[in-house]
Amino acid sequence: MIRSPLRAGIALACALSLSACGGGDGDVFVGGTISGYTKSGLVLTNNDGPRYEVPVGTTFVFPDLVETDATYNVKVVASPDNTQPSTPGGTDGCKVVEGTGTGKAVFSISSVQVVCTLKTFPLTVRVNGSHAAGLEIVNGSDRKAVAPTDTVVQMSQIPEGAVYGVAVLAAPGQTCTVANGSGTMDNVGKTVDLNCTTP
Template structure:
């Protein structure tokens, strides 16, 4: 009798020292994953409606502070998103935990884009080419505006003249820097101007 009481006491002590082995407390698996298309603070994730976890710079991964045990159900959801994104969602965010399923988790967001419209003044010659990075546009004589490719919100842009038109010299002004470059805000940019003379 004494022996069985002692044995029960040892088991209870072992459970108290290692809660995860007895079905409670911290488990042995970290819930973590990759993050894509996040460039600023604001992304917050939850697991089973709790353990809020903010994704911080450099915004490439996340890890929940609470661990889970093998075969525990996890359900990772997006609680809030950065202001420059239109949506974020978890991929493979719901399953029973094991070393395979937790390795498949990732979160991806869609960054908002806005129009970059360039005004063109006094263009009478042909051959003008304007660029914003790899976005290139041939601009014929008489053109009033050029619609560049949309730019990510909070992303940089820099409109420059790649080729001058025949018989004219054109210069770029405007944008938040004054020379045709800047950071895209929360609405379209229409302040960049190419003026030819």
């Protein structure tokens, strides 16, 4: 028997509303976890059955139950438009891990994993004014040294919808400030300004 917090949650939710969880002759709920799912558009099927449009979140449960000892086969048939497929026009921006098996649990199968890969976009820092050696900037854990000759610095790319916040980590012997340095990444890219003066 598979035991997990998700199993208990599924069982409770379906006990409160059996019709919402499918009802029918089956007695096993099929579901699991999702990572990287930040925008609606994920559609799954089980055993090539009805399409299930998954609400945005970190877990999912198919509304239709399966019989104990019946097989299940979870597939992605559509991915959100902010995910990155392996080929242009593909649907595998989200992929299924451990999506097949046999329903041997009494209450649920909660081991299916759906992993979504988000598209990323450039975060550019435009350096204005003279600046000396030792200047460093950060965005979260992303740390970049700014050479005296740099006029543009590319930070690590940011997923669409993720927040960013560029700050000055070190500026020995100079005054440097970041303008418009925080926000939410769009589907084009963002540019922030680093303004420096050296005595």
